[in-house]
Amino acid sequence: QLVESGGGLVPPGRSLRLSCVGTGFNFDDYDMLWVRQVPGKGLEWVSAITWNSGRITYADFVSGRFAISRDNTKNSLFLEMASLKPEDTAFYYCASSASDYFDLWGRGTLVTVSS
Amino acid sequence: QSPLTQPASVSGSPGQSITISCTATSSDIGDYSLVSWYQQHPGKAPKVIIYEANKRPSGISSRFSGSKSGNTATLAISGLQTEDEADYYCCSFGGTKVLFGGGTKLTVL
Numbered sequence: 001q002l003v004e005s006g007g008g009l010v011p012p013g014r015s016l017r018l019s020c021v022g023t024g025f026n027f028d029d030y031d032m033l034w035v036r037q038v039p040g041k042g043l044e045w046v047s048a049i050t051w052n053s054g055r056i057t058y059a060d061f062v063s064g065r066f067a068i069s070r071d072n073t074k075n076s077l078f079l080e081m082a083s084l085k086p087e088d089t090a091f092y093y094c095a096s097s098a099s100d101y102f103d104l105w106g107r108g109t110l111v112t113v114s115s
Numbered sequence: 116q117s118p119l120t121q122p123a124s125v126s127g128s129p130g131q132s133i134t135i136s137c138t139a140t141s142s143d144i145g146d147y148s149l150v151s152w153y154q155q156h157p158g159k160a161p162k163v164i165i166y167e168a169n170k171r172p173s174g175i176s177s178r179f180s181g182s183k184s185g186n187t188a189t190l191a192i193s194g195l196q197t198e199d200e201a202d203y204y205c206c207s208f209g210g211t212k213v214l215f216g217g218g219t220k221l222t223v224l
Binding site for chain 1: 206
């Protein structure tokens, strides 16, 4: 399973670090990604990282504000978010990528950006 | 505006069949055979139900099927059940980016 943590209420302009821990599978065999969802809205891809951190990609809206990373020794995925905006308010899910689809998802962590 | 267009809602009665389309509206979409579909119940995480346009992961009911023709992928659900009421999202790739459709709310009347 995948379990996210690190969400919470943060003022605009501040930073937040999300974590995702994977258990029950060979974490370092899988590419990983972050997907977010504004409550009541659709899914939106945020960022992805290959199994060995060799390739990292971001959605255009990230604009250099977020950084994805992983620590395979700790079966962990991270998302460092800086310069947060109210429109970043969403549930953030981590998911594993079997190859060209996403087979395991966490339950999400809610990030609320508000003063 | 997502380059993958889905109807906002569909509905059907128990036992009926429905389809949900997902049309790629951008030439940026790469190998559109790499379409996957996700089911999401309220308050729950998404779950993959179709991958590579027409393959079902282990444990997914055969009532769910997928197909693709040209730039349109289709999810079909036969023998509708009340537990099928959920949001459904298609997903594909545009270069290095992951793209989700806007989602379709399925109501089982």
